[in-house]
Amino acid sequence: MSTRIMIVGAGPVGMVCALALGQKGFEVTVVEREGGPVMDQRAASIHPTTLEMLGALGVAETMIGKGLVAPKYQYHDRVTGEIVAEFDLSTMGDEFRYPFVLQYEQYKFTNDVSTCYADQFGIAVRFSTEVTSVVQHADRVELTLVSNGEETRHVVDYLIGADGGRSLVRKSQDIAFEGFTYxxxxxxxxxxxxxxxHRQDYAYRNYFSDPNEWCNLFKVRGEDGLGLWRAIFPTRIGETEDDALSHAGIQERLQKFFPKTGDYEIAYSAVYAVNQRVAETFRKGRVLLAGDSAHVNNPIGGMGMNGGIHDAINLCSKLVQVIQGADDSLLDLYSRQRRKAAVDFVQAQTIQNKRLLEEQDLTVRNAHLHALHEAAADPERARAFMRRASLADSLKAAASVT
Incomplete structure (x- = not known):
């Protein structure tokens, strides 16, 4: 009898799990409560370390052809208008197979895997299907699914929760989600x-430090391929969602940072809450967590989706070994390794990134920006900075955990 594996969540992390397991010949079903790939506009940056993993799965080249190659990223001081630091990943070609960040929206990633590769590897992807209960036993996991109003029950050998920060899979196992909400x-x-x-000195990825209102500015291709620039700002104290998303509110934000004649044409806008949280464990018996169900963070630095894909690759390599006869303590090792990466690197780095951009103490702010400038100007320090920012250090540290 073949091993049955169900993955809850058809985002990038769930689909990478499915692809990694499907290519090994395992019976995989992905269930997703949404009706199709969600045009979630949050994650769009794929780091060199992640691209290498996707290359090993045979999908990186296709995605690169559809995205924007961004070797450089910049830190700006909005107060002075200066570019404080520029880092160029193309100098890391001796370390990275893909020495750049790929700007490629996550909904396109999900669509690629579900439409281009699922049939090839026998992966069943069921949209409009919601998990309503999970009960784990020593030798199996029982689930109740609801699709088009019809309730069905299923039994699988392993369940992977890649169902986001509000993960039903994580909650079903009473796994604490430790951390805070901004x-x-x-x-x-x-x-x-x-x-x-209009500003040819801008890179495709820009971080603006400002003690009153920081900003991130990135370019993606957009749905029509003609290009969109995404800007991210913090809300102000006492500002309502309606105020932030009003025409006047949106135009005021953009004009403050980037003044120009006439209004900006807006493609879309949204307000969302941001958390820094990590699950107390990524494994409980036959139930495993990956991606946002295991850890969430602010988006500054583009580490959430990348860390989740790193989870997926680590998890699936170990799960394959366990199914083939290795001791299932390997799955505990997965939890220890990827939890360390989440806590010591993704959480620490994204919190630090936010503090750098929002620092209000003038002395501390100037010291941070000076250190950043000095790091970018020194080739070895710049390489060290880019290793950490690309999560290469996190992978090395995780691999050292036994």
Missing amino acids: DERFVKIATRFDFGA
């Missing part, structure tokens, strides 16, 4: 205005 929320605004044409 007081402010984040505002995301996408515009068709081409910042690159």
Whole structure:
């Protein structure tokens, strides 16, 4: 009898799990409560370390052809208008197979795997299907699914929860989600205005430090391939969601940072809460967590989706070994390794990134920006910075855990 594996959540992490297991010939079913790939506009940056993993799965080249190659990223001081530091991943070609960040929206990633590769490897992807209960036994996991109003029951050997920060899979196992929620929320605004044409010194990935209101600015291709620039800001104290998303509120934010004649054309906008949380364990028996169900963080640095894909690759390599006869303590090792990566690197780095951009103490702020400038100017320190920012250090540290 073949091993049955169900993955809850058809985002990038769930689909990488499915692809990694499907290519090994395992029976995999992915269930997703949404009706299709969700046009979630949050994650869009794929780091060199992640691209190498996707290359090993045979999907990186296709994605690179559809995305924007971004070897450089910049830190700006909005107060002075200066570019404080620029880091160029193309100098890391001796360490990274893909020495750049790929700007490629996560909903396109999900669609690629579900439409281009699922049939090839016998992966069943069931959209509009919600998990309503999970009961674990010593030798199996029983689930109740609801699709089109019809309730069905299923039994699997292993269950992977890749179902986001509010994960039902994690909650079903009473796994604590430790951490905090930021007081402010984040505002995301996408515009068709081409910042690159008007500011040719901008990279595709930009971080603006400002003691009053920081900003991230990135370029993606968008749905039509013509290009969108995404800006992320924090909400202000006492600001309502309606105020933040009003026409006046959106235009005021963009004009403050990037003044121009006339209004900006807005493609979409959204406000969302941001957390820094990590599950107390990524494994309980036959139930395993990966991606946002295991850890969530602020998006500064683009580490959430990347860390989740790193979870998926680590988990699936160990799960294959366990199914083939290795001791299932390997799955505990998965939890220890990837939890260390989440806590010591993804959480620590994203919290530090936010503090760098929002620092209000003038002396501390100037010291941070000076250190960043000095790091970018020194080739060895710049390489060390890019290793950490690309999560290469996190992979090395995780692999050292036994």
